[in-house]
Amino acid sequence: MAPxxxxxxxxxxxxxxxxxxxxxxxxxxxxxxxxxxxxxAITRFQEDESARVMILTGRGRAxxxxxxxxxxxxxxxxxxxxxxxxxxxxxxxxxxxNPKFTRLTSVYKPMIAAVNGYCFAGGLEVALACHFxxxxxxxxxxxxxxxxxxxxxxxxxYRLPLVVGLGNxxxxxxxxxxxxxxxxxxxxxxxxLVPDDRLMDRARELAAIMAAVPQSGLVADTxxxxxxxxxxxxxxLALEAVxxxxxxxxxxxxxxxxxxxxxxxxxxxxxxx
Numbered sequence: 625m626a627p628x629x630x631x632x633x634x635x636x637x638x639x640x641x642x643x644x645x646x647x648x649x650x651x652x653x654x655x656x657x658x659x660x661x662x663x664x665a666i667t668r669f670q671e672d673e674s675a676r677v678m679i680l681t682g683r684g685r686a687x688x689x690x691x692x693x694x695x696x697x698x699x700x701x702x703x704x705x706x707x708x709x710x711x712x713x714x715x716x717x718x719x720x721x722n723p724k725f726t727r728l729t730s731v732y733k734p735m736i737a738a739v740n741g742y743c744f745a746g747g748l749e750v751a752l753a754c755h756f757x758x759x760x761x762x763x764x765x766x767x768x769x770x771x772x773x774x775x776x777x778x779x780x781x782y783r784l785p786l787v788v789g790l791g792n793x794x795x796x797x798x799x800x801x802x803x804x805x806x807x808x809x810x811x812x813x814x815x816x817l818v819p820d821d822r823l824m825d826r827a828r829e830l831a832a833i834m835a836a837v838p839q840s841g842l843v844a845d846t847x848x849x850x851x852x853x854x855x856x857x858x859x860x861l862a863l864e865a866v867x868x869x870x871x872x873x874x875x876x877x878x879x880x881x882x883x884x885x886x887x888x889x890x891x892x893x894x895x896x897x
Contacts, residue, residue: 630646630661631646631658631661632646632658632662634665638835639835640676640678640831641677641678642681643679643680644680644681644682644683645658645680645681648682648683648684648686650689650692651685651689652682652683652684652687652747653688653693654688654690654692655694656692662725662750665725666735667728669731670728670731677734677831677834677835678733679828679831680735680737680750681739681740685741687737687739687742688747688751689744689745689747690744690748690768691746691774693772693774726749726750733843734846736756736757736827737750737751737754739757739760739765739814740823741760741762741764744764744766744802745766745769745774745776746780750778752779755846756815759809759814760805760818760820760823761805761806761818762805764803765796765805765808765813766800767780767800769800770798770799771800781797784796784797786853787812788811788813789812792811792812792813805817838874840871840874841871841873844867848863851867880892
């Protein structure tokens with residue numbers, strides 16, 4: 625018998641990492657160890673200095689359909705808890721001792737969600753945990769867990785309003801309706817709408833642009849954006865200055881600017897130099 629495939633695939637090509645959710649037979653739901661493996665993959669990406677950009681996608685017809693509802697139903701039938709309210713100490717210990725992908729808030733290297741198909745419920749929360757999203761024309765989105773009394777518990781109630789605005793977020797959360805890729809693009813849930821057969825090529829193009837630029841400024845600006853959320857303007861300006869002061873400005877990059885010998889997309893040296 626052939627060994628079972630891992631629930632998450634991790635592939636690296638130079639500075640670009642592609643993480644693929646790999647349970648296509650169940651729409652890449654969180655069962656079968658997928659959610660834990662996804663957390664391990666993002667930790668590996670974060671700690672690897674050679675990895676600069678991550679692309680997250682799904683195998684098959686779905687990006688991710690969220691929780692394994694059959695497992696939840698089985699737990700309920702057996703009288704086992706599904707969601708319990710932790711004490712403050714349990715919350716602190718569990719949050720830091722066993723972080724999930726959606727709760728790793730200090731990843732400042734770029735993460736792109738390349739949404740290839742169904743992106744529902746907890747799967748939408750996973751996509752929202754990435755820094756931005758591009759979507760295949762056939763992709764669909766929605767808070768479909770609304771139909772089964774399953775709450776958003778992986779950042780959806782915080783990140784979705786930030787990304788699409790309060791009205792659009794509550795429209796999706798309260799109705800549980802599924803929307804097309806074109807509608808997702810219209811409301812800003814995805815930043816690019818891409819033909820299905822071009823999705824991964826486009827994700828790699830964007831990743832290559834980000835991987836080619838000097839990393840210290842890119843990572844610092846990403847950190848400033850994410851850490852300044854929710855602060856007053858004065859607090860945000862002060863924190864931005866502190867984070868910016870850690871950047872080592874590249875003499876080589878500025879020399880290319882002065883000599884006009886650079887790729888206009890990235891500032892990197894032209895190919896072959």
